Amino acid sequence: MKHLIYLFSISILLVGCGTPLAPEEFISSPEAATLRSIVDRLITRDFASIEAQLDPALSQSDIQSALEEVANVIPSTPITRTEAVDWSVFAATGGIRTVMVSAEYTFGQAQWIVASAQLTGEPDSYRILGFNLEPLPAPLSEIHAFTLSGKSTIHYLFLIAAVFALGLSLFALVSCARTQGLRRKWLWLLFIAIGFVSFTINWSSGAVHISPFMFRLLSAGFARQGWQGPWMLTFCIPVGALWFMMRQRRAMQNGASAG
Numbered sequence: 014m015k016h017l018i019y020l021f022s023i024s025i026l027l028v029g030c031g032t033p034l035a036p037e038e039f040i041s042s043p044e045a046a047t048l049r050s051i052v053d054r055l056i057t058r059d060f061a062s063i064e065a066q067l068d069p070a071l072s073q074s075d076i077q078s079a080l081e082e083v084a085n086v087i088p089s090t091p092i093t094r095t096e097a098v099d100w101s102v103f104a105a106t107g108g109i110r111t112v113m114v115s116a117e118y119t120f121g122q123a124q125w126i127v128a129s130a131q132l133t134g135e136p137d138s139y140r141i142l143g144f145n146l147e148p149l150p151a152p153l154s155e156i157h158a159f160t161l162s163g164k165s166t167i168h169y170l171f172l173i174a175a176v177f178a179l180g181l182s183l184f185a186l187v188s189c190a191r192t193q194g195l196r197r198k199w200l201w202l203l204f205i206a207i208g209f210v211s212f213t214i215n216w217s218s219g220a221v222h223i224s225p226f227m228f229r230l231l232s233a234g235f236a237r238q239g240w241q242g243p244w245m246l247t248f249c250i251p252v253g254a255l256w257f258m259m260r261q262r263r264a265m266q267n268g269a270s271a272g
Contacts, residue, residue, distance in 0.1 A: 232248060
């Protein structure tokens, strides 16, 4: 069961973002240090210093009891391992930085918690816009592992569709490049290389998302959210590849008939 505390601020228009290149950069960042400080102060029940660090725009009358509830779910054993989960840095139009940071903490040998925080300001004076703690039944590396075990029919259909879309796109691209006398070949190559209408499945939860106005290179994609997040498998309709292959088939049939 999730034990969460959310503290919200007024909305701001955000432009631009940055992400560290490796988990090692996250571990040594001031954002990760601030997140760990919040967790450590929850462990020691230093609620007053956390409340003092909250952004002034926030107001919550029962903050003390909320902090108590969150602190109660933290294991009593010491933290033995820290894993980077996610880190996104945003710059607002007014120059204010907002950071979303998440880490997985291992307590003892077999207890895990994901801690996330939304911070604002500069690294030496971060204010807390919000944070949450979520106990886990296993490390995220296991929860979000890419495996075929225990997956549903829809998972297999997405996997087959992605492999088919990618394979057809590559085959059509090679065929197009080798076709002699093809007018506007560069346009055909571009058309073949892009798939239209994006179908994405969250490999961990099985949730499906359709984006009618999205396109993707080579009609397939495979990526994960952050460093420890779920894998997302995407395929698109290879319209250009299908059209080109049907065009080539008709040309071959016409050639055979004329012969």
